[in-house]
Every structure is written in structure tokens, then in C-alpha cells.
Amino acid sequence: MSEIRQRTSGEGDGADKQTPHLSPSTGEPDSEDSDNDDLHDFATAKGNKSPLVQAAPTGTDVTPEILDSVTKNMSQRWRSYTIRFVLSICMITSFFVLLYLGPIALVLLVMGIQLKCFSEIINIGYVVYRSQNLPWFRTLSWYFLVTANYYINGEMIIDQFGVLLQKTDFLIYFLTYHKFISISLYVAGIVAFVCSLKKKYYLRQFTLFGYTHVTLLVVAVGANFLTRLIFEGIFWFFLCTSMIICNDIWAYLFGFFFGKTPLIKLSPKKTWEGYIGGGIATLIYSVIVTSIMVQYDYLVCPIEYSLEKDGLSLDECIRNPVFVLADYVLPKSVQTLLNIVGMPMTTIQMYPITFHSMFLAAFSSLIGPFGGFFASGFKRAFRIKDFGDVFPGHGGFMDRFDCQVIMGAFMYTYVATFIRIPNPQKLLTTIFAMQPEEQLTVLHALCDNLQGKGLIDCNSVYSLR
Amino acid sequence: MSEIRQRTSGEGDGADKQTPHLSPSTGEPDSEDSDNDDLHDFATAKGNKSPLVQAAPTGTDVTPEILDSVTKNMSQRWRSYTIRFVLSICMITSFFVLLYLGPIALVLLVMGIQLKCFSEIINIGYVVYRSQNLPWFRTLSWYFLVTANYYINGEMIIDQFGVLLQKTDFLIYFLTYHKFISISLYVAGIVAFVCSLKKKYYLRQFTLFGYTHVTLLVVAVGANFLTRLIFEGIFWFFLCTSMIICNDIWAYLFGFFFGKTPLIKLSPKKTWEGYIGGGIATLIYSVIVTSIMVQYDYLVCPIEYSLEKDGLSLDECIRNPVFVLADYVLPKSVQTLLNIVGMPMTTIQMYPITFHSMFLAAFSSLIGPFGGFFASGFKRAFRIKDFGDVFPGHGGFMDRFDCQVIMGAFMYTYVATFIRIPNPQKLLTTIFAMQPEEQLTVLHALCDNLQGKGLIDCNSVYSLR
Known part of the structure; x- marks a missing residue:
């Protein structure tokens, strides 16, 4: 299924034909048959003789045998639906197992997905650019991925565990020279790229250079936002990923049963009914899942290195105020109403996080799908059906994680801006790296500031100067 | 001159023909005539009938009239040389005027150059991708440039002038919500891009999306590194830019007079003689210019906001140790030698910065030119002669600044890693933004640390708890 679309091929593939009522404007090669985008000339190069089409990304839509035998008597539409359902259950189950295994397992999961997505897009x-003869292209792409990961994750580790790194003789060098090593690695990559330039392939090589960099932007930066969310607390990571999954599933279900009005030409199978239904379901889901998760310290506490315990502090933490019950005064009208029905109340107890979750749910259902539309557009541009064929009926990894990138970036920034409380631990790392005289400067400036607030008497400190 | 190279055109343009001995492998359409890179098919699309070649970036190699009349009796080679020389002098003079005007003028200069470079590359x-009919492409490109600049420069301003921003009621919001505003702007850009996708143009639009992002990476990130260098001290900015200019000029001169051995196929006019001669000249230049600049506080002091003075501290600063004379013990052999010639010396006084400058000079002459090769390769890939025609004989802005990007990034990282001393001012910004209780936590942790070093007695501070 996931093969480069052949322009001259009139055959639609199964999946697209099964749901014609959902996609009035589609019908596989989706009237792009009349496409005159000259750019495609280089992709399909001189008709169909090119090796391009044959060498397209593998993709056979393999269905596990057991599923195949169970579903063989169903109609095509219900068969595809059942396969997708079973696979979804399997994926969700494995996700919960990883959640149980803890943050390190989740970070490894994100890393693994990143590698798979990168490889799918790069392939x-x-x-598409028929770069089989290009020297070094694959090697260089992966080199840039390693460099980008070294830099981005290094920055994150320093942010998160700087104090720990400073305690070891070896890792202190990593801490000090991290940025310098990163830029040196990157410059070496550029030099290697320039040296690999081969006459007759310049444009192709520069195009692939750009292609690799944009892929890095999406994949490496996207994965980093998700990893950072894990460190902010498993709650955030779970909320981010599960809201997108929930929205996907409910939008699919609403579309499947009620879908009539096409939403966007890019994804002919998407309908307004699915978009709206998925949004409402996600909003409800976010309130339920938040009220469950908020009970567990294991989920809501950020993963940080604790100076006192000399270890990771996951289970003992002071909760962020958004995870603590707060009193909210009810609007006058609601108070009157409750009085009438015989339940006099003026305030209500709620977790502030509930409101944040609802806002994020709204974002994930209104804007999140644009990540999917972007991926759809990309797939159409490059004439592929799916990014890969790992999950029967689901496509490749990138097909499942297209919306996670945009959601992860937005949610992490949201948490960093509106939720996170400045963390003294990280600051102390930086302060302890300074010269003692400068540490004294900081101490005295801090004393002055706190004295100004009437919290401390600085004279006793100054007397020690 | 800067027009898309016509594959079928046999005519070389003037400049290339003047120096045939420097470029044995060239001769304008540089044997790429036999090029079979299919990717070019979409650029030159169906021969020469396409509007592409006509609509190529403007470029007429205009020479100012006065220069034209003075040089009209010279031979082509010397004429081109004289024009280039006079223009270089003008450019260098204006650069010194800006240097005199101070850091703000320099930042504005970098900004202006950034805009011009971006516009050259985007054009x-x-x-090349013949995107005249593409809806919103130019608007979106510039929107992404604005977003990238808002984010990158905002981060820099917060780093540099956070304390100042916190003092004003209005700018504190900018400080607090900067990252969130940035990601929101970016996500809005992605949504707009998805909405602008137009059937038949998908591949072209995605290609240009990638093209814009890579341009942003080069231009916006490059400009930001240079701006950050200005804040680290005008010394660094001047050293960075002038070393590249010096290397360019001397490599050109050495190549012009002694050049015989071609260096790299990408830039047929570059020779080993120029590469090595330019390198040696840059090394000597770096020592001389450093020993001059190091005399002026105006140049070596970083530009920071001073809490005490409530203003920018440019003229009153404690010099970084690298800008202070230090004694170096001479090697035994040199001591013996000096004894023999009757100049007994065991130590020598030098500025440590001299060694740093020499290392950076070596980088700028060995690796810096790869920025130029990269740009050459890009120009060949897209079949253009120059990025623009702003400077007669010099091409466009991007032709002059191709090496500055790589050098700026490397030098800033070098300064941040090996030169800069942690600055208490920036830390205090962050600390003062915290809750008073957390400020107390920091105070006590800091006290403990300094007590451990025997610098302070913390009991007096603890008694206030």
C-alpha cells in the first residue's frame, strides 16, 4: 500500500475505495492524474521506465496471519476496521507497559521512535530523488542525526542533571565543552558534505542536504520536546501522547459512523463530523484522565536530581500548585441554581490542572490535526501512501506520530511558561561553577534583595566581608 | 552576471574568462554542459522556453560611472582587479565608520545584511522552482523569518538584558511569555502553510518550505551568532569579520599573482597558493590586529546591563583575564639562544588573547573557506553566478558573507566555552524571578558552599531562618 503513486496507474488501492462516501473528492490517484506539477517530472522521470517506482519504500500492508483468518469473512470495510482496532489495542497496551516501567523506558521508547521516523523519511x-549513486548521502544523514541528538539531548541533560555531572571528574568535561564539541561536529559534517559534492549531482545533493535538515528539525527536535515532557513529569508526556491518540481514534470513529462533510482536500478521508466529534471526545477524555492521574505522585512529579538524596527524586516531591486542590468560587447564577435544587454551595474544590488540561485538549483537537494534514500533504507531494508499513492499517511510525511533534512542542512550551516553577537546583549548578568571589557577589545581591522584602537581615552577612 | 546559467549557452561571461590560468577546469558553463543531473530538468524545464531563465535574479554587474571612466584604458584583468580593489576600500571604510558608531549601529548592520541575504536566497x-503562481509563498517565507528572529533575538535579549526587562511593567510580559509567543507564532505559520497548500503544487510547496527553513538556519542563526559576538565585545565581532575579509583578500592576491595549482573543483578560481598564502597572511594579521585592539577597553569589554549604573556598561569593566598581560616562561632552548645573543630573558609578557586569536585565525583560513565552497556548490547547483549584484565584482551580500556564517558560529561557541566567565548579573535575573522562599533556599545552599570553602561563616545567616 505504501508505494509511490504511479501517475499513469488508474487503479485505486483498496483502502481508499472502501470509504468513498467519506471522501467525495478522492478515488485514489485523486484527480491528481491531471496534475501538471513539473517538479514531479524529476520524481517520476521520463514516464515509468525509471527505477524509482520499483525501488519505492517497501510496503505490502502485511496483516498478521491470525487476524487475516479471523477477518476473512467480513466485508472489506469492517475487515479494515477490525484490523485497525486490534492493532490499536495492542499498541495502547504496550504503551501502558512502558509507562509502568518508568521514565527511562519512555525516553528509550521516544529515542527508538525517533530513529525509525528518521529512517522512514530519509528513505x-x-x-524520490534517486540518490542511489550519491556518495556518502546516507552516512552523512545519520551523522547529522547523531550530531543533532548529541547537541539537543546534551543540552537537556545539562539542564536536568547538571549538578550530578559536576560531581564526576569525567563528565565535567562534557558539561564544559558540550557546545564546542557540538559545533565542531557540525562543522566537520559541513566540510564532509562539501567534500562529498560530486559533479552532475550538485542540485540533488543540496536538495537532500536541505531535506535532511528539515527532517532533523521535525524528528530530532520533536523527540526532544517529548523527552523533556517526560522529565517534567510522566503526567505531561502521557497527557500529550494520549490526547492525540484519543483524538485520532474518536475522530476516526465519528467519521466512520457519521462522517459526511469533507473537511480538507489534503486528507479526503477526514470529515467535519470526525473533527468536531473527536474534539468533544478529547475534551471529555482530558478531564477524566487528568482527574485519575492527578492522584499519583509517580505521575505528576518532575524527574530531577536531588542534591540531598544524591539521586533521582521521583517519589518524594513538593507538588506543583496546579496539582493541589483549590477552592473556586462559583458564579452567582450557578449558586442560585444550586440553591433552588437544594444543594447550597458557594465554592467548589478542583485541581487547577483540569483547566490547563482542557485548554491543551482544545489545542490538540483544533490545531493538532494540522500536523496530520502537513504529513498528508507531504505524502501527496512525494506520492507515497504511507511512510512505512510497520503497523498494518496504520502505516509507518511517522504516520502515527505526525501530530505528536506539533503537540509536544506546544505542550512543552506551555508547561515551561505557565506551569513550571523556577527550580533552584539548576541555578545552583551554574552558581557553583563560578569563582568564589563571584559567588559572594551573588550572595550579597541576593541578601540585599531579600532584605528589601523584609525576609532577612543582611547586616550579619555583610559583617563577614 | 548573476543570472541563471543557461545550459545551452556557449558564451562565458567576462569575469570568468579574464583569469583562465587560475581555473584550468573552468570556462564558464564549466563542462557542466555535459551535465545529466535530471533534477535540473525541473529548473530549466523543457529547454529554454521556460520563463525561468528570463526571470532570473537581476544582475547586470553595474560599474559606477567614475570607476568606469578611470579604468576604461586598462586591460580587462587589471580593470576588474582595480574595480574590486576600490570597492573593497569603500566597504572597509564604511565598516570602520560603523565600528566607531558603536554596538547598536553594528547590530543594525547585521540585521540589515540578514534581511538582504534572506531576500537574495529566497528570490x-x-x-528556480518557478513559484510565481504559488499562493502566499513570499508572505509565508518572510513570516517565518520574522518568527525566527523574534524567537532567536528575544532569547538573546533576555540573556543579555533580562534584569533591565524585569524592571519595566510592560516588558516583563515579553520576558515571561517569550517562548510561548514564539511557538504560537510558529504553529500559526505551519497552519497557514497547510491551508495554503494548492493541488498540483504540493511538491513545489514542500520543497520551498524546506528551502525557506534551511535559509533561515543559515541566515537567521548566522546573524544571531554575529550579534551575540557584538555583545561579547566589539573585539570579537571585528576579529571574526575582519579575519574572513583579510583571508579573502590575501587569498585573492596570492592566487592572482602566484596561483597555479587548482584547489577544489567546486571553485575553479581557488588555488592552493591562494589558500596557503591567505592562511599565513591571516595568521600574521590576527597577531597584529589583536595587539592593537587589546589596548582599548571600548573594544574588549562585553556590552552588559549594569545593575549599579542602571545602564549599559561599555567603558567601565573588569577585563577578562585573556585581555590582561601575563608572564610566559620561555622554553629552555629559547632562553639559551637569547643568552648567547646577549639578551638574557627567562619570561616574556604577552596577552593570552594572542594565542586564542592565532587559533581562530587558523580556523578561519583552514575551515572558513568551506563556507565559500558550500556557497559555490549551491550556486552551481542552482546555476547562478552570484547571489545578487549589489557590489560590482563582488556579487551580492550572500557572496560576501558566505564564510561569515560558519566563522561566527564557531567563534561565538569558542568564546562562550573558553573565554567567557560566568556572569553573576544574568543569574540574578533568574533568581529574582523566583518566589522569596526559593530565593532563601538558594541563599542557604550558596552559604553552605562558601562556608565549605572557608570564605564565610554561615551560622549568622542560618540564625535568621
């Missing part, structure tokens, strides 16, 4: 570029 | 993409 498409490799095939 | 090439616009023409």
Missing part, C-alpha cells in the same frame, strides 16, 4: 528522500 | 528559490 523516502533517498528513493 | 533564487522563487525563480
